[in-house]
Amino acid sequence: MQIERTFWKVLIAFAAFGLVLLIAGKHPLQAYADTAVFVLGSLEGFTELFVRMSPLVMAALAVSIPARIGLFNVGGEGQIYMGALFATGTALSLAHAPSWLLLPATLASGFAGGAVWALIPALMRIKGVANEAITTLLLNYIAPLAVGYMIFGPWRSPESLSYPQSPKLVEGARLAVLPGTRLHAGLLIAAACLALCAYVLYRTRWGLEMRAIGGNALASQHLGLPVRSYIGACMAIGGGIAGLAGMAEVSAIQGRLVAEISPGYGYMGFLVAWLAGPSAAKTVAMAFLLAFISSVGDVLQITQGVPFAVVNILMAAILFSVLCGGKRAGALQ
Amino acid sequence: MIAVLIVATLAASVAAGTSLLYATLGEIVAERAGVINLGLEGVMLAGAAAGCAATSVTGNPYWGVLAAVLAGAAISVVFAYAVVDCGANQLAAGLSLLFLGLGVSALIGRPYSGAIIHGLPSMSLRAPLEQGAAVLSVDALVLLALPATALVWWALSATRWGLRLRAVGENPAAAFAAGCNRRRLQYQAVLLSGACSGLAGAHIALAVAFTWAEGMTGGRGFIAIALVMFARWNPWAAVAGALVFGGAEALQLQLQASGLDVSPFLMNMLPYVLTLAALPLTGRAGRLAAPAALGRPYTGVE
């Protein structure tokens, strides 16, 4: 029943978006058709969906793990950038290390970058300074600037002076890629994170305590649960997973740190998490949907000259459609 | 030399702070009615794009301002419906509005991307200094900023409407018992906030940048939300806050212009870092000044 309702809401959203495009003089049906042909009809298109799903799943986890205890982490975007930053830093400075050390170190620092970035709003929340919604959003603007600073400055690659990027990472720091495609080991990392989180949430006492805190933080406090520790831990782990997504983009897709490492995966991940709730299966399904939407955006840009950002309208339509359909329909908890 | 720098920064603060002030004033009204709008950024963008488009088409920047105000209010309607009528989570609905604004502005603004828009005419006031280059440019929106603040303050504190609006934001059940129409008041507050943010976007596009670029408001919408907290939901305090944060932007431009060798990226971080650093300074008393029912969807009897 839930799946059916969500399906109709998504359909309505696609229709609404199509209407908007029509009014703007574009051809939505053509775009939808072109995208379908691309993703279903070519290896490149099909694998590209999975390439996008990897960061989307991880960005969704970055939102939903803190959401289990009632926190609103919208900083996925910034946490992805910081993960990318930290990972690049490690990969560049340990470039001569053996690969059994280099790759894990790069992974770990990617996680650390996202975790650190998420701990800042966590601490502010613990101290009662500010709600994490606003602090994570502000940090989303600082992180890309930090990346820009590094690639225009200390990490500026001498090879390409025309546009800024870091030097290429050595092979040892790069995640494995399936030859002929852009499919990379990041997908496995995403799947592992998803499975691990589902296990922890429903099979361990930490998961029980998280669900208790999310249900009633005051009562959990009275029962002696360490609520503040959970705030820190959940934000750090969520941020860390987003950081891994950033690391994967650098390590597998780009091969180096570039200015725009994420086309808004953080925000798309929020939408995935909101639509999917705590269910791992739904997370995968919604990530697939958003990956498709992302391809629609590309197609619109290439074939009809519409800026990619327009796809945000479709995202808004889906989210509003779910929000306006009643309280239980699509919620983080 | 320092005097010129200070005066020039102050002058530029006014230009940079005006849009912040309008957005903050609108958000103060909305939050006093109990609604927090994370999507301010999207509304400002929509206003900026609409302003550019209308100005280009009609050749008259004042039509652009009107278009921006209307666009801001229009785009906020679906957010108001979700939050007021459907009881949706306000933070999620706000993000949804952000996405909507990002997308709609990109669509409307694309033909004008990078084009030079002949925006609002302004008067230049020169400061009587030897170096002589400090210029305060005053356009219609700058002139209206302080009167707008006074209007918002008066409306909230001395009218029946303002009293009822504040009651809804503090305790909707008590307000209902007193006969206030929560739905109507919250709709009005949200639409007003949308109009103000649209106006803020218009100022950025038509009086500061004179062009359109995707995402040009650069997070000012979120700074405005932080400013509301910083100002303790008081319109007059918002003026001070807007000047300070406008000043941070202005300072960064001035430092760059004066040839200081600091990376523009680090300088661009200044307003956000300043905002984050200012949040702990609002103090406990500030946080207690928040409207008691802020952010909570109303599920009681009506």
Added chain:
Amino acid sequence: MKLDTQRPAREASSPLISAHNIVKRFGNLTASDVDLFEVRPGEVHGLLGENGAGKSTLSKILYGYYRPDSGEIRVEGSPVSLRSPAEARALGIGMVFQDFTLIPALSVFENIVLFMQGLPRVLDRRALQKQIAEAAASLGTSMDLEVPAGALSAGDQQKIEILKQVLAGARVLILDEPTKVLAPQECSGLFATLAELRSRGYGIVLITHKLDEVLEAADRISVMRKGRIAGVLDPSAATQAGLLALMFEGRGTREMTRRTARSFGANALELRGVCTDDEGHAVPLGDVSLRVREGEILGMAGIAGSGQRELGALVVGRTRPRRGTKMLWEQDAGEWSIARLRQSGVAFVPENPLEIACVGGLSVAENFALGERRYRRGLGIDWPRVQADAGAAFDRIGFPRPPLAARMRTLSGGNVQRAVMARELANRPRLIVALYPTRGLDVRSAQAVRDKLCASAGEGAAVLLVSEDLDELFDLCDRLVVMRRGRIAGEFEPAGYAPEAVGAAMVGAAEMQRAN
């Protein structure tokens, strides 16, 4: 409706408001099934019944807060349809709730003005202030209008609530358990105000569960039981026993738990000179010293907002003392975490268990297991052991076992509190902090809670019982302290348990003068 203050009290004339054949159901529960209820001008009509008898529901229907499923309401003989409190007020019906509908952050002036009819768009402060001052004077009170309403005492807030309704043009005033939040001395002030209103021709509905109040203040008494009116009596002809019989289906006297003779052991809890900060809306504690011995029940009385909750939060471990010491079994426990305190045997039974003591969305078994080290098995939980222990816990204290897999929020209020008690008493706690544990419970559940607290004390636990019900405190407690403004204002032994003396400590000598 204009305020007519000149009209003398009438004889039995046509009722101001009457309700005919009202039926209201919430799901399966019939909350109201009333043939006739009416209020005449110049009358105080007492509406008596135990918790859950339907008094609140009926009054909310009269005030337009709920719409009845069937039946008719008439104002001065003409049928009306009330769709909201605003419509009720327009017809001259006013209600003062148990939880005041004052908005704490707004000033007294703003709270009153918000309620007034026919306000101009732009508020004329001077004229309105004058109008309010006049109305207040006619009721025999005066108040500072610019103070935020949240800063006033409960008695003053109640006066404002009444004034609000009078200024809004009410002719009928419904008061829902008005003495609940008042100290004994303040009650006489309230009744004086009601007498004043009655002499001016107002009709008053006084909702209460206290027999002596209704016998003292009412002109007529309607007794409610299970949503129906069980009888309408003249107070001069009614007796306590007769009223109780109507309230409780002939059960006669209420079963009361009596204090049993117990021997007391060493100090379980000792506070010496404890002070806390004022954070936000919390009342700061100042120089609080008290002790509770093993096997002893120490009661704590005080008007709402005197610091009882803050004291409870301190003992339970949510806050730390800024000065002074908190000793538990001779150890300095001031810095202990809540988890450590619970491990050492401190239990917490608060009011509103669904909001404060358990997670509604989780099952009974899951709530039982939360925070308990003993149930950890590897990374997970030893569920079979949890279920065995939970069942045994219910059996041991004599409560029926609820379905352990049911979500807490599906249980009734009384059953939630029973489940919380089963959990808290499961491991034989040595100190029980009970914070308004019987608030809002039906009589049976409240009785069960009291019995278990007594039984635990009998087994050697120390009990700190905070309550607003003086009868409950007098019946159960071996000693009684009174809190006022964050400090201990009096200590009483059983020999000295008298409402006047305790009330004096609750309210303070100076204010006692004012009320008299």
